[in-house]
Amino acid sequence: MKIGIIDTTFARVDMGSVAVEEIKKLEPTAEIIRWTVPGIKDIPGAAKRMIDAHGCDGLIVLGWVGREFVDKLSYVAYSVGIMLVGIFTGKPIIDVTVHEDESDDPKKLREIAIDRARKHARNLVYILRDPKYLTKWAGKGLRQGYPDVGPIK
Numbered sequence: 001m002k003i004g005i006i007d008t009t010f011a012r013v014d015m016g017s018v019a020v021e022e023i024k025k026l027e028p029t030a031e032i033i034r035w036t037v038p039g040i041k042d043i044p045g046a047a048k049r050m051i052d053a054h055g056c057d058g059l060i061v062l063g064w065v066g067r068e069f070v071d072k073l074s075y076v077a078y079s080v081g082i083m084l085v086g087i088f089t090g091k092p093i094i095d096v097t098v099h100e101d102e103s104d105d106p107k108k109l110r111e112i113a114i115d116r117a118r119k120h121a122r123n124l125v126y127i128l129r130d131p132k133y134l135t136k137w138a139g140k141g142l143r144q145g146y147p148d149v150g151p152i153k
C-alpha cells in the first residue's frame with residue numbers, strides 16, 4: 001500500500017505527522033510519501049504530481065483555512081481542485097480541512113485538527129483495504145474533529 005500525505009506550512013498544527021503516525025499503526029508496511037506545500041491552493045497540483053510520480057494508491061490532504069473571506073474563497077478553489085484530481089486519477093483522496101473559525105480557542109483548534117487528521121487517516125486505510133468497509137457505519141453520525149453525534153432515530 002502506497003499512501004501520499006500532503007500538508008501545508010500555513011497550518012497551525014502538524015497534521016501530517018499525526019496522519020503518518022496513525023497510518024503506521026494500522027498499516028505498518030505502508031509506504032508513505034509526504035510532501036508539504038505553502039497553502040491549500042498548492043495541494044491539488046501537488047496531489048496530481050504525487051500520484052503521477054509515485055503511483056500512490058490514495059492520498060490524505062491536510063489543509064488549514066483562515067478566518068478571512070479570501071481564505072474561504074481559497075478553500076472553494078482548493079476543494080474543487082481536489083475533487084477534480086480524484087475524478088481524473090480515480091484515486092481516493094481524503095480531504096482533512098480545519099477552518100480557523102471553528103473555535104476561538106487555539107487549544108480547541110489543536111484538538112480538532114489532531115482528531116480530524118487521526119480519524120481521516122484511519123478512513124483512508126480502511127477504504128484502501130476494502131472500499132465497502134465504511135458502509136457499515138453509514139448514517140451513524142460519526143464526526144471527525146468532534147465527538148460523534150449518533151444517528152437520528
